Amino acid sequence: MPAAFPFSAIVAQEEMKRALLIAAVDQSVGGVLVFGDRGTGKSTAVRALASLLPKMQVIAGCAYGCDPSADHARCVDGCSSRGPKRRAKSRSVPVPVVDLPLGVTEDRVVGALDLERALAHGVKAFEPGLLARAHRGFLYIDEVNLLEDHIVDLLLDVAASGENVVEREGLSIRHPAKFVLVGTGNPEEGELRPQLLDRFGLSVEVKTPGDVAIRIEVVRRRDAFDRDPEGFCQKWRAEDGRVRKRILAARERMGSVTVPDAALERAAELCMRLGVDGLRGELTLIRAARALASLDGDDTVTDAQLRLVAPSALRHRLRRNPLDETGSSLRVERAMSEVFPA
């Protein structure tokens, strides 16, 4: 794989970077959708995040990347049979950031009969698909709005249940597939199906920077990277390392970050004012704010964090009112200015 552009070298686009870092700290926030103009570095940022993530521990030899410290009773690969008594060998691997490319076929998404082994030995074996590979990591879909409907259908259920059920070619298998869904796309090419939209915890809007100085810096860095990828990455390695440490520290800290009642009330009021359906919005808002607080090194969630994450957590959950032209972001802003005292 070609070297990825360093995360810390991405200019501006703070909301996008923040959302990705939050997802890296707390997977339960539930995925990030980045929608916006062409040429704003959407997929660059996601690929950059991949090379930045701290490694994780897996049970050696498990095709599903089971966590040695967690309950893995559902794994079909035999890790469960080793039981808690015999401690499985673990090893550290990079967190998977799995590309779900356009043109992917169903068998590769959910997994299918291993043709190789079936042909050579007449054995019926399961070959795990991308969903299995993305377990405990990220599943990245570029041009998510162009994904074929029948592939989206496959994802919807797994993304909600965290389990992949395969019933095909005489196979009957279920395995855990918990991943953070990351999607990027350009809204001009089509809207996202509401059901899929709903699977994303945070939704970010990116716009082309209008500031000349920022644009110059973007072009300058990108050009430097294109001309000498290794040298450029070397230059930013230390900076990327700091971001990685920040993620690790945030994960440690997160358990001890308190969410005061005041913050909960604020979140509830904001969601009510915006008419957000269900509790998912509130929950995501709080979780994202907590992850952000831990990234900031704070012990409690404050208004500042809520304000920063509210647009990403809520803008895609507003009910569309065909008679209201106001953009979702603006509606969130407006509600925030009412809820939060200046």
Added chain:
Amino acid sequence: VTDDGTIEQRRWSDAMLAAALFAVDPTGFGGIALRCGADPIRMQWLALLTRMLPASAPLRRLPTNIPDSRLLGGLDLAATLRAGRSVAELGMLREANGGVLVVAMAERLTQGTAARLATVLDNAEVVVERDGITARHPTALGVIALDEGIDEERPPEALLDRLAIHLSLRGTRSIEESGVERASDIAAARARLSRIAVDEEMVEALCEASLALGVDSLRVPLHALHVARASAALSGRDAVNEEDASVVARLVFAPRARRLPVEEPPTADDEVGGDAQRPESSSNEESEEGKPDKAEPLGDIILAAVQAAVPPEVLASLKPSAATRARSSSSGRVGVALASSRRGRPIGTRRGTPQAGTRLHVLDTLRAAAPWQAIRHRERRGVAIEGGSPRIEVRREDFHILRFKQRTESATIFVVDASGSSALNRLAEAKGAVEHLLADCYVRRDRVALISFRGARAELLLPPTRSLVRAKRGLAGLPGGGGTPLAAGIEAAHGLANALQRRGQTPTLVFLTDGRANVARDGTQGRSRAEDDSVASARLIRRARMNALLIDTSPRGQGFAQGLADEMGASYLALPYADATAVSKAVRASATARQLDCASGGS
């Protein structure tokens, strides 16, 4: 030489320059979008380009309807069965590695295929996850998109954004080949490419110029840098200078310019008038300026070159105030491209027996059968078969059939009588119905258009759109009153429906009128001729077998509208107090009925 001749000459020399730049750095800046009919001149250009490319560079032609299995690669079935293990087949993208992919009829490219190309151009690798095969192939290539589009038809924006150079040779006649770069010069330039220096001032100037011209995408200035480097290399220099900047301005910026800078010097117009004036002449004067005093002079050179390169008629539409208009029309274009991508496309396979109307998917069927061959042959060993046992044993349960995307996109065209006293009310309700339907379409992805007729003519107030925001903008403050040119209205609707049909969409016409015409087709007043005309137009609709619904808005059903509906072959509905909700409900109901019709009569 006429003025036209000069322009043609210039276009051609720019096209040749573009080809040379591409040949110097085929994989560096995405490629070239060439807008031109399938003329001899295009052949000529392509032949010259091919001659300039290194002999070793592969060149592949991509048909627009290429299936993913050929584009991205997948399982090579024949080889797989022969070898007894899965054998991968490379896709065309990978085959073009290090070379060129020529996309013919790029304006017909689906958004899906464009996105796959875009991904490869962005990431320089092909990711294959198909048919049990997982692979990543590093792939660097350049794309030549041949765009034969007419009017609004253009290749998908996602692809155009990634191709640095946009050219047009439309209407250019064949021209003698002069100033063609020799292959050896190109090779020398290619060798020089990695050493070309670009100073900070140039980067800044390119960024500033692109922003000033309303070019949002950051890929453009980035590509511009690569083009500038290729240009410098081609001229035998080691650093990018103003000359390269003006090349970039002509080939990269000018075709994309959405507006011109606000403080436009008055002399700029003169410069545009004199087409023959080459921007280089002005650059020489300013090249001595070594002032570190910002990038303004350089920026000015670029902007002047852009202005000189933009055709005068386009320039007129790029006045600062027009910036927003240019933008909104472009989003419409995207919509059009989107529409053509939704035609009965195979969307996968499923297990099932082929029957009338379904197609067997041979590859998947064999794929399903392949693993079992060893076992089946073993089972068969005892049983004798006439003519010996087949080499591949396919059983009923292996059959896979193709699934097609059934739904063709539908578009609802409202044709609203905006004449007379009740016009305002009717229009308001039609607007409401449009909005209701659009809110609904947000899920179903259908389009809505609105034509109104009053006075002497019909007017397309809302071109087919899926965007609610756009619809609202288009429908704000509709005028009403005047005569009733019913025939004109029907004909306009017929024309639009026809255009949509050709793009593979299913139009539904919804007329809101009382059916009483009083303006004839040629704009003259008079009830009897007007009515004859409208009946004649109505028959057009029937002959074209278009789906139509006529909503009679007259206070008491007076029979005129009923008669008209019969002539059109339209369903008739009397809704004297048609309100938005009732209208949209009626339209939806008729659409559903039609779909059921299609489903039962279809396959």
